[in-house]
Amino acid sequence: MSFGFGLLGEKLSHSYSPMIHNALGAYDYGLYEVTPEALEDFMKNGTFSGLNVTSPYKKEVCKYVELDPIAIKLGNVNTVYHKDGILRGTNTDYFGFLYLLSLSGINPEDKKVLILGSGGASDTVKSIIEACKPKDVFVASRKKSKEYVSYNNLPKDAQIIINTTPVGTYPNSYDTIIDLKDFEKCEAVIDLVYNPFKTPLLLQAEKLGMKISNGIPMLVAQALRSAEFFTGMSFRRYTADIIQELETYVKNIVIIGMPGSGKTTIGKAVAAATGRTFISTDEEIVKRAGRSIPEIFASDGEEAFRSMEQAVLKDICKESGLVIATGGGSVLRDENKDIIRCNSIAVEILRDYSLLSTEGRPLSEGKSAEDLEVMYAERNCHYDAVKDISVENNLAPEEVAKLIIDKIRRNSK
Numbered sequence: 001m002s003f004g005f006g007l008l009g010e011k012l013s014h015s016y017s018p019m020i021h022n023a024l025g026a027y028d029y030g031l032y033e034v035t036p037e038a039l040e041d042f043m044k045n046g047t048f049s050g051l052n053v054t055s056p057y058k059k060e061v062c063k064y065v066e067l068d069p070i071a072i073k074l075g076n077v078n079t080v081y082h083k084d085g086i087l088r089g090t091n092t093d094y095f096g097f098l099y100l101l102s103l104s105g106i107n108p109e110d111k112k113v114l115i116l117g118s119g120g121a122s123d124t125v126k127s128i129i130e131a132c133k134p135k136d137v138f139v140a141s142r143k144k145s146k147e148y149v150s151y152n153n154l155p156k157d158a159q160i161i162i163n164t165t166p167v168g169t170y171p172n173s174y175d176t177i178i179d180l181k182d183f184e185k186c187e188a189v190i191d192l193v194y195n196p197f198k199t200p201l202l203l204q205a206e207k208l209g210m211k212i213s214n215g216i217p218m219l220v221a222q223a224l225r226s227a228e229f230f231t232g233m234s235f236r237r238y239t240a241d242i243i244q245e246l247e248t249y250v251k252n253i254v255i256i257g258m259p260g261s262g263k264t265t266i267g268k269a270v271a272a273a274t275g276r277t278f279i280s281t282d283e284e285i286v287k288r289a290g291r292s293i294p295e296i297f298a299s300d301g302e303e304a305f306r307s308m309e310q311a312v313l314k315d316i317c318k319e320s321g322l323v324i325a326t327g328g329g330s331v332l333r334d335e336n337k338d339i340i341r342c343n344s345i346a347v348e349i350l351r352d353y354s355l356l357s358t359e360g361r362p363l364s365e366g367k368s369a370e371d372l373e374v375m376y377a378e379r380n381c382h383y384d385a386v387k388d389i390s391v392e393n394n395l396a397p398e399e400v401a402k403l404i405i406d407k408i409r410r411n412s413k
């Protein structure tokens with residue numbers, strides 16, 4: 001077996017590591033999905049140049065490599081590299097979490113901290129949190145042991161909560177591990193998950209006014225530190241730029257707006273200008289149902305249509321890097337707002353009421369410009385709750401697309 005650089009783990013479809021490492025232009029980096037039964041052979045006989053290691057192998061891999069002091073202290077390895085003919089193991093997650101914590105402005109000193117999960121990432125996080133002089137640290141685990149609290153008996157007065165479990169990771173992007181309503185004293189939530197951008201846990205924390213951070217800063221900082229072990233070159237000065245580029249690149253661009261405002265037209269133009277794949281949720285509903293939208297409304301009613309729309313949104317919005325045109329009423333259901341926001345930048349298309357197309361659109365067909373203005377007044381708060389940016393659709397579609405791309409770039413700075 002011959003391997004270059006890459007990420008070793010069991011299930012890796014969610015990982016942005018190849019994107020980060022390949023962006024450095026210094027080496028080729030791939031994904032090595034290996035089953036537990038094949039791990040020993042991979043570690044002993046694979047002639048790879050260097051590895052990152054992720055769940056569930058960070059502890060297991062320790063037996064195949066020469067550990068440095070930080071890996072010994074944490075008892076887990078996320079970076080494997082060759083030096084002086086020896087296969088060595090270190091831990092750059094430590095460095096990554098330190099970076100995340102300082103960027104987040106969350107200070108654990110004198111706070112009650114609850115860490116969810118007891119795997120490799122949990123040990124790393126705990127070691128850093130303990131060095132910050134917290135009031136108390138609790139680790140929640142499904143394993144029964146004196147050192148852990150159980151999920152049935154979590155400390156409800158925790159002030160900082162850190163999720164180190166994979167719960168909420170793509171493709172199970174809508175799963176959540178706890179309900180923050182039970183934690184009245186909680187001020188800040190860190191979720192090490194980075195795909196989706198905002199897990200349901202982070203979206204809830206944001207709504208409750210808590211400070212939040214996802215796992216992207218940690219992912220990028222640990223990757224660049226690993227790259228130093230792989231190549232002997234320094235890459236840290238690129239950390240902030242890569243975080244920003246990654247955010248813009250991986251988020252979907254979701255187009256929202258009134259029926260007939262140009263969501264599909266402009267969405268296609270944005271996809272053409274960026275090389276992204278375009279998907280229309282309405283077209284997907286029609287494909288799945290085998291009927292047109294007016295037919296679905298006529299035979300099953302609006303609620304049934306909205307349920308089909310929600311199922312389609314859930315499937316599409318958890319993907320990355322797409323342009324997604326939604327139906328005009330998709331923002332009306334509260335659950336859809338979170339589905340749209342979890343991994344996307346939302347762009348609202350605004351168009352003069354007199355120019356809105358109404359033909360074949362069950363909720364606006366036959367309505368005057370005045371009626372449509374009333375409809376917008378009723379819906380405006382829903383569009384506002386979801387949108388990141390808005391753009392007037394009063395130029396050629398290609399020009400409107402350029403405005404959107406430009407606004408997204410400026411918005412992410």
Ligand SMILES: Nc1ncnc2c1ncn2[C@@H]1O[C@H](COP(=O)(O)OP(=O)(O)OP(=O)(O)O)[C@@H](O)[C@H]1O
Pocket residue numbers: 257258259260261262263264265266282325326327328357361393394395396397400
């Ligand atoms: N910038 C534009 N210039 C010229 N025509 C446009 C522009 N934007 C949209 N249109 C036209 O307006 C009509 C409605 O556009 P489109 O179907 O893209 O709207 P939509 O918001 O996707 O509608 P729905 O709510 O039904 O999904 C189409 O005939 C489209 O060609």
Ligand SMILES: O=C(O)C1=C[C@@H](O)[C@@H](O)[C@H](O)C1
Pocket residue numbers: 007014015016017052053054055078093219222223
């Ligand atoms: O999901 C990923 O790509 C990774 C996650 C962490 O385990 C990191 O330690 C690993 O290097 C890469």
Ligand SMILES: [Mg+2]
Pocket residue numbers: 263264265280282325326327
């Ligand atoms: Mg459309």
